[in-house]
Amino acid sequence: MVSRRGVLLAAAAAGTLAGCGPARHSAPAASASASAVPSARPATSSTPPRVRLIGDGSTSDTGPQPHQPVARALGPGEEPPQFVVFSWDGSGRADLFTRFRELARELNGNMTFFLTGLYTLPKSKRMLYRPPRHPAGASALGWFSDKSVHGTIGQLGPAWLAGNEIGTHFNGHFCGPGGVERWSPSDWDSEIDQALSFVRSWRTNTGFTDIPPLPFDYGKELTGGRTPCLEGQKNLLKASRVQKWKYDSSGTGTQVWPKQWKNGLWQLPMQGIPFPGHSFEVISMDYNIMFNQSRTPHGDPARHAAWKAQARDAYLAGFRRAYDGNRAPLIIGNHFENWNRGIYMDAVTEAARAMAQHPNVRFVSFRQLVAWLEAQNDAVLQRLRALPVGRAPRGGWTGYLGGAA
Template sequence: MVRPGANLLGAALVLAALLAGCADVPLEGAPSPSSTPTKPTPTRSPTHGPGPTNSLSTPPPVTPTPPPGPHLAAAAPVTRSFPGRLPSGKPPLFVVVSFDGAGDLALWARWRAVAKRVNARMTFFLSGPYLYPGDHRADYKPPYHRPGASDIGWGDASNVLARTTVLRQAIAEGHEIGTHANGHFCGTTGIGRWTTAQWTAELSAFDQMVRTGPTLAAGKAVAPPFDPATVKGMRTPCLEGNRPAYRQAMVQRGMLYDASAPGYIAWPKKVNGLWNFPLQSVTLAGTTKPTLTMDYNLWFSQTGARVAPVAQAPALKAQVLATYRQALAKSRANGNPPLFLGNHFNSWNNSVYSDALTTFVEETCTQPDVRCVSNMELVSWLAKYGEPSGRNRPT
């Protein structure tokens, strides 16, 4: 049974997700975001009507095949196993940290180092253009937009190859790569009206960017950083999209979970054939404001997504950290359902959200009942043990 007021809260969650859309930081060389970002305005060509699908042209094959060795694509990360019950009789309290975009190289280094310090595994939802050189952008043909359109820019030869290396290293460390789709089109002219066929083509375009982007950037055969078939989850741009439509495309592709929808701190269920791993409704510490466990939404709740004076950063960070701690305590009080925390590769609002998340991860992931895992590690645990009995009601 859903507790009283859940319908109103659900409506508020949807509104919050729409108002506080999560824009990715543009790639190096792309226009910088303003100091008061809003939901990105899609780039739309008036000379192109709606297309039936989006696509990515397949470039001519490049030979020779790279020899065995460090240039081979990385294997899927090793999935750790966890007990069904702790000595307390409760299941482990899984904390799942994930990032959208996954482009900035310095932040890749930061989060890999944080994870290593506390034996955490994280999920990185990669945007396809981060691995595709901009001089080939016209290969991408999204619906309702001109060929090559992207609201987050494109890569260039040097950063595509650098990301290829970093992705291999991160996967070897046990981190998971998901997809954040490609052009990041949000709002009324964005992904909300895409059909299953268009989503199928969007996912195929992502796969092709992963497979061929490094080769195009290098001008010679370079194996992709990972096999796109190992990508089993997605977070949609701005948390938008017709969920039955894109989830059908995901199921047909063999994917296992969706991390896009707003939700509650509760044990996950399958919806439309996929595990639903939500960004969760929490209360901003010290207020009665509902928000989601995503950095942009926290920023929107705190300052309307405006940059506050730097002198306010310590207090804002403390509020975010207290919000995370409250959410963890709420999980513990209700049978340890997973806690899902979303972030971007950013330094928004004087790095308040990245700094608060760093502190929370470092103080939480070593606690005896906590396991900081990737989404796919949680999928594997759920597949083995199932949802703990009687613990799926929203809290």
Template sequence: MSVIFRAFTLACVSFSLTCPAFADESPAQRPQYVIISFDGAHELAQWQRSRSLAARTGARFTYFLSCVFLLSRENRNEYHAPGKSAGRSNVGFAQSKDEVRQRLAQIWLAHSEGHDIASHACGHFDGKDWTKADWLNEFSSFSRIVRDAYKINGIEGEPEGWKQFAETGISGFRVPYLSDGKALYSALSEKNFAYDASGISRGPAEPQMVDGMMRFALPQIPEGPQKRPIIAMDYNLFVRHSGGIERKDADGAFENRAYEAFRAAFDREYDGKRVPLGMGFHFTLMNGGAYWRALERFAGEVCVKADVKCVSYADYLADQRAAGKTQTGNVGG
């Protein structure tokens, strides 16, 4: 063991820090993790499309669900966001109870196939100024609406085990707008969330266990001719490529730029330290679906590799726990 590595290890022990999970493994000994997630989990066609991609590649995804999509306009007053009037949402609601029924079916299918259903709160409001009590109220709304979705909407055929899934099977969170803060983390801790995926890192970073909860970050990756860093998420690419104005990408330029950025970020880790690579997407197709096509090309190439694990956040955490590599630190929230 080198002097530098030994000193680093002693520092981790002395200061109760969480050391990188694979600090004692060479890249050849560890798999390359790729963690792909979807925010909002709204459009029915994208539920089906993402599940088909998973079936083709062996990947498992995390779906961050906004609970307002389990309410129709008829019963939208079931949701009351902190500081807002009842029935308000930044992203709307389902158009009908039949749409809710179909979405519930997709959620259950994805859960049954081993995907990770996680929370994206409800109304997609920016909670940077919310108090801990506000966040606890939002989490309670999410839990109640998901648990009682069939009853609230008068939909028959609730699967056996749905309520147990709603109460114990949703253990992860990503905050809207990646707008985190101390009040949020205090509320997450009180609600015993297993992980949070709201962070941003300068590049791929080892997830850290902080106060009993694993924290993941979406990395900034080089993109475009100048290789300027950008968060590895479709919306950020959309804003950079077209100023957030929808364009059809007729020549495939946006798709190719996104694919090349994803693949280059993967190759750097795969051929290097093999730090887990996280990537975020939405169910809204932007610039003619350029970023979903880039994702499908990327996943079709890398997720089928024997030493690559395209997994959900929950799967990654389970792997680390099984290997005894989730040492808890107390570096604060």
């Protein structure tokens, strides 16, 4: 389980960083057995999709999302795949968005990009944002330049068409005292409505005419998110807009198989993973690893190589514990940030490529993971959830799941 010390170390930070927040977030493959889960990139028709523009033409309905795996139930005694979810909070830099879209393609899988709604809103239109319990136009993130807004919007369509998920990281990223922890369910409804509005109306708000409509209806696409700094989840889950979602990835947990809240949402939190060289675990997110290493995004360059190796090895330790154990999905959170000169993005890349060398590993989005979970027999899920962290079934998967499917 997650060491309390590991969580407390991360919680010691009081300030916030652009694109992330307080270090309360403390502490993943390409080949697969044909019997487990079909390819993440099934053949698709070459016929151009029919486009139905929505609203001002910022978004459109082009039909079902391409490159989606077909979820099916495990057969009797069948070994579950090792699912790995790479997710990105904010998703607001075009160069890094491109980099990790390409990595997902290399891995023959998909990722989840939690879009911050303000990254589609120009600074000149900041007064359109009315954050709950803050003045109009306020933002803990600052504001993007028009060029950056243009670049971010331009990434969303290609990412979705490649099979990746566009979730939400909400808008203003208000953490700590006076932040989202104090928001009511109605405050969260307002925040979600505004996030949807900014994406649905980017053409009106920006005036850009050289970007095609997004190929999806964001109101239908949006089925989950992650709160700023992993705070405010209690009232988020009571918000009326969230009742139509499929999952939430806020909060922290352990490497066990997911379960659902009473409202039906899947609990897919950040996880505690082994932290090489320490007796405590770290939450599986770049910010928390960084904080436990340097306390600052501008740490000693002489230690960058060692810190990168430690971050990579933490991800791989979490992977091996699940892969050789209970096969619980590994959930990793990241940011488009060059903390300590980008070592955490390099660590994620190296870890993912190493994970991809193992059979029966799947790099999926949260939405794809939920689809698989919902395709399973309840008895199978109950058996999977009964396995503790890192514990493989005695006698192997054939006997353990043989009578549950």
